[in-house]
Every structure is written in C-alpha cells, then in structure tokens.
Amino acid sequence: MILKTENVVKRFGGLVAVDHVSLGVNEGDIFGIIGPNGAGKTTLINVITGFYQLDGGSVEFKGKDITGFKPSRLCHMGMVRTFQIVNPFPDMTVLENVKVGSLFGNEDSKEDPEEKAERMLDFIGFELPRKTLAAHLNSNQLKYLELARALATDCDVLIMDELAAGLTPGELPDLCNLIRKIRDTGVTVIIIEHVMKLIMEVCERIAVLHYGEKIAEGSKDDVANDARVIEAYLGEEYAV
C-alpha cells in the first residue's frame, strides 16, 4: 500500500470535518474519493498533503509515517496534488508554470527542466499556448496547466481535486483517457470528484465520505450497491 491513513481527524472549532477516516490506496490504482458537498473530501486531501495539521490519527506514505510533513517535502517524496480552486502562478507563462514543477519537484532529475516542462505539456494532450501568461487562461486551461505542473514533479502519487468540475460532457472521455495514461506511466492516481460518470468510468476502488466519515470503501459495484451510499446521495427513502 503506497498511501494509508489511520483514524485521521480534522476539526474546525466544533465542526469535525474529517472523522476518524482510515483508508488505503494500492500502488498503481486509480482510487476515487466521493461524497456529497461538504463531506470533507478536500479537507482530507489537505490533511494528507500537509496543507492542514491533523488533530488525530496518522498518515503513511511509502511505508513511512508522514504525519505533519510539509507539502514541499511530501512533493519531494513523490506525492503531489492539484487544487479544486485553481492555483496558478498568474504572472508566469504556461511554460514557466510547469517549469517550476520540474525545477523544484524532483531536484535530482537529470533532465533539463524546460525540456521536461515541454514534455509534460505535450503529454497531457491539451493544447496550451506556451508563451501565454497563466492570468490570461480560462479555468479549463488552468486545470490542465495544474495537471502538467504536478506531473512535472515526477510524482508517484497524483491527487486530483475535482479536475472534471466545469468540463463539458464531451470533454470527459479525453480526461478519462488521460487519467489512464498517467496511471500507465506508473503513477498512482487519487481522484476526488463530483462527476460520477468519471469516477465510475476510471476508478478501480472508491471510498465514500459523508459528514466527514467514511461510509464505504471497495470496488465500484460494491459502492454503488451499498445501502448507506444510496441513502447519503439520494435520501433515506430510496434506500432498500
């Protein structure tokens, strides 16, 4: 197991945003985390990637306890994430944005950072104007830009926070293919998503969060037929 959380707790004042969540992600998987709005998905990711300090439990990455590690250190270890609300470097060009990832993500890399940035921009297969400032891109372009920047860090685990939000249904198949292509290069992918079509299409294993608690984890069929999941998504009266 490449990534494991053990009874992770995160509180904001009186609100328990993540309540004793334990889950494990196998190496080479495409793992989905779903749940209704406010279920604590992004908070869980922020805890795992070191953006929030956790209030209980522990996180393990590549067999090492990484509780309390800083995001930059985790990135050097091979775990990188994209943001739900895009976080570009607005006054840098597309190429420079990705170059930051290749320059600092894996400082041992022998490859020229600029070449690697070009390679990643080609790899994502979404046409982005190299010399345009990130401030001038639309939100879809920024999402792909973030993805390229994250990949340029030579990650082993990529966590994507709602990448599909805002995409048109026509763009989904391309994204699904891209996610599979990323996994095929040996990267473990974790997807947080609202768009069920995407999750059901690409994920091998899924965890479901509801009010901060994990209510189900398993293959997509297990999860789709789980009474508590149906209850959480559709309301109690639909549960059989």
Added chain:
Amino acid sequence: MNNNTTNNPKEKRDNENRVRESGSANKTVANDTVSTGKAGGTIAGSAGKTGGINELLGKIGLGPLSLLAFVLLGLAPLFIDDRFIIHLMISGMIFGTLAMGFDFTVGYINIVNFGYAAIMGVGAYSSALTVSRLGMSPWLGMAIGGVMAAIMGFLIGVVTLRLRGLFAAVMAWFVGLTLLAMTANLVDLTRGWLGLRVRPLFATPDRIPYFYTIFVITVVSYIILYRLTQGKMGMAFKAIGQNQEAAHSVGVNSTKYKIINFTISCALAGVVGGFYGHFVGILTPDVMHTRETVEVLALAYIGGRGSIWGGLLAAFIIIPIFEYLRPLMAMRFVIYGLLLMLVMILYPGGLSQFFAFIKAQIFNRSSKVEERA
C-alpha cells in the same frame, strides 16, 4: 521498511522514459517552432558577433543598455566638474541601490519590508560604532554593517515565515519600529537623538572617491541581484510571491527561499547604510524612520516592481528633481504619496513596463521593415 521509503531511481527513470515516448511525437513539432523563432531572433539582432558579446554580457547579468548606462555613469565625473551634481549622483546611487534591494523582496516574494530603512540604519550604526569604538577601518565597518543587517534580515525572515503578504509586511514594520526605538533609547551607545558623529570614509573632502565607492557597490549589487533573480532561485521567489500554496505543492521550500531573500536584501541595505554613515558624517535615528522606507518603496514601485533596475533609474530621475526644486522638498512625502497612487492605479508596471513597451514598439517596427525587404 527503509527500502520502501527511498525512491527507486531506476524505476523513476523508466517512468520518465515512458512518458517521454508518448509525448515525443508532438514534441518535434514544438521544437521546430522554437528553432524558427530563434532564427528570426538572430536576423533581427543584426550579426552573429554581437550575439556572442550579448551572451557573454548576459552571463554576468548585463544587457547592452545597462552596460552602456553604467559606463556612462562611471565616466560622468570626468566630464562633470560640479560638486553638487556629483553629490546628487551619489544620493541617487544610495537610494537607487536601496530601491533595488527592496525590489528584490517586494518584486519577487511579494512582501513589503516596511522595516527596510531600520535595517539600513542597523548597518549604518554598526559600521559607525565598530569604527569609532573599536578603531577598525571604515571598509571593515561597512562589511560588518552588512553582516549585522544580514542577521537582522535572517531574523525578519524567520518571524514572518508563517505570515503572508500584508501580515508579513506589518511584522517587518514592527521589527523596524523596535529597532528605531532601541537606537533612539540606547543613548550610551548611539547617543540617541543627539546624533552620532561618523568618521568619513576618506580623509579628503573630495566627492570623487565616494562616487566610485558607491558606484562599485551599485554595479556589483545590480549584477548579483539580477543574476539571482534570473536563475532557479528567482523562479522560487516568483513562485512564492505569486502563489505560495501552489509553490508549496510543487516542492518549493518557501521557508528556505524566504529567509535567503530577506538575508540578501537586508545585507545589501546594511552595506549601503554603512556607506551612507561614512559619507554623511552624522547619524540620527531618523534614518531608520518608516518614511525613509516609504521613500525607497516609492522609488521601487515607480521604477517597476520585479525589474531590479527600475528603482535605480527612478532614483536618478526623482532625487535630482527634489534637490533642484527645493520648495518641493518640504512636500516630498505628499508628492511621493501622489506619485505612488498614480503609478499603482494607472500604470502598475512602472518605468520598467514603459521601457518594455517602447522596446516592443521598436522591435515590431524593425521586424516589419525586414518583412518588406
């Protein structure tokens, strides 16, 4: 357990190769466009020989224009016999160099160091005191001033680590105010508001040796700052300044780079401060006042944030104006305030953006002419 934690480099290389292969088809296309772009550039730059010199200059951080400007400035005392004008140029270089150091922080990691004048004061007082108390040479004093200021910069970097933007600026301001209060109140050491006499750097009243001292400081600072901002470190600074969270997420160690940035920019202020003391001959806690920071800030902003050289140019334009129009001197900070507001509202890029605009116009015209030919 340990084997699992260390990345297997070979495996990683394999991954890279796989990604490379799948992206290679598109890449040749991208390469082509890059090479044609380069070819166009050399044609525009007239001949291959100048390209070689440009490259060499680029390596030490000077463009043809900045080199020309520095050479002209360096030769100025040969043609100008007016003591007052030389004095103005020294002031311009003092404030211009401070503005460059200030821009190194605000223009890159995007934190306004409101304690900058106080840091400069630390350098000035440290230098003056080591010279008067320990009998050291003023040259060594200036170096010690730089070291003391660097230590202060390091500490400011540490206390503002977890803060961003405005909060870090306010924290730096408090540090500055504390330093000012200490300087004013440690009367036994600094003589407080009575003022501390400082031994001049040179025995002669001639201004020329001072001119060349600050000239060397200015040129060396420019080259160092410019080079640092062009490389990997500059990328880290910009990334932290533009989006700290994103920078963190892709592996930029913001702690390290913030501290490096503050230390360098403050060390520079300390050296310039040391020079200032030995040049003016008397120090009062006034030099550490926030309004001195505001003056430097105004120069840096008018010059254009993130350009380094902008502040230097702005100092050469604005400081003589004030000196020549004495009645304006009393209204100095009102004018600075108005100028700052105008620049920030109407033209946030400042002089450097204006320069880039002019350059683009000229370049466009020349390329059009080429097309016709």
